[in-house]
Amino acid sequence: xxxxxxAVGDSAELEIIFSTKRYNRTMTKRPKIITNVGPPDKxxxxxxxxxxxxxxxxPLVFNPYKLDLSQFGEKVRENIxxxxxxxxxxxxxxxxxxxxxxxxxxxxxxxxxxxxxEKAMLKLTDEGLETSFEKSFTVEVDDRRNSRFTxxxxxSIHAARPRVVTPNTTTNTAxxxxxxxxxxxxxxxx
Numbered sequence: 001x002x003x004x005x006x007a008v009g010d011s012a013e014l015e016i017i018f019s020t021k022r023y024n025r026t027m028t029k030r031p032k033i034i035t036n037v038g039p040p041d042k043x044x045x046x047x048x049x050x051x052x053x054x055x056x057x058x059p060l061v062f063n064p065y066k067l068d069l070s071q072f073g074e075k076v077r078e079n080i081x082x083x084x085x086x087x088x089x090x091x092x093x094x095x096x097x098x099x100x101x102x103x104x105x106x107x108x109x110x111x112x113x114x115x116x117x118e119k120a121m122l123k124l125t126d127e128g129l130e131t132s133f134e135k136s137f138t139v140e141v142d143d144r145r146n147s148r149f150t151x152x153x154x155x156s157i158h159a160a161r162p163r164v165v166t167p168n169t170t171t172n173t174a175x176x177x178x179x180x181x182x183x184x185x186x187x188x189x190x
Contacts, residue, residue, distance in 0.1 A: 008037070020050040048150075059088035059143050060112070066152040067122055073158070079123040086112040092141040097148060099137040103128035104153065106137060122153065132156045 006012050016031055028047040035041070051057050054065030063083045071077050086092050093111045103125060109118040122137075138150045 016044070016046065018046050018048060020048050023048070023050050024052055025050070057149065059086060059090075059092060059147060060094075060141060060149055061085045061087055062149065062151060066154070069122075069124060069153070069155045071155070071157045076129065077124075077155075078129060079121055081119055081121045083117050084109070084112060084120055085117040086114055088143065089114050090143065092143060095140050095142075097138040097140045100128075100133075100135050100153075101125075103131065103133060103135060104137075108139065124155070128155065130157075 014033070018029055020027065026047065026049045028045055030043045030045050033042045033044060055061060055063070061084070063085070067080050067082060069077045069080055084094070091111055091113050094108055096106060096108065099106055105123045105125065107121040107123070109120065112118045132155055134152070134154050136150050136152050138148055140146055140148045
């Protein structure tokens with residue numbers, strides 16, 4: 001939580017992390033929210049239905065099904081494009097339900113026609129470029145079930161390590177090659 005105290009009538013964002021990595025069926029968790037004033041403690045129900053085959057979701061299919069903007073070395077990965085395919089027989093409107101505006105900007109189509117594929121893009125903000133994270137965003141479509149899809153977004157920064165050369169090893173190898181002293185330790189070599 002970004003605030004230590006919340007004034008009466010004020011609000012704050014509370015991040016609850018619910019990882020579905022170990023689950024392969026619908027799971028509901030009910031974290032308790034405790035306050036020192038107001039109504040008694042509240043429970044919030046969070047239900048997730050992990051999909052074993054992300055290429056078979058309905059009515060939308062995301063490709064890739066998770067976004068990884070990890071950086072290895074000096075080359076900066078600042079954005080990633082992905083496809084959203086509407087596999088239903090009706091046109092669908094897409095609405096962002098939850099996102100991390102401080103880490104990225106999302107460019108999504110407003111709607112996707114039945115049987116069509118559209119491009120989308122996630123572009124990291126300045127803060128997102130400097131941070132390692134594992135977060136997600138959630139979209140909802142206007143089908144009969146108001147289906148929601150949560151897309152994992154990961155970024156880890158791996159700085160390039162300078163190559164360490166041991167002077168003795170390099171020098172000894174160079175000296176052996178220069179003097180022709182490259183005797184083999186194998187028996188029988190003469």
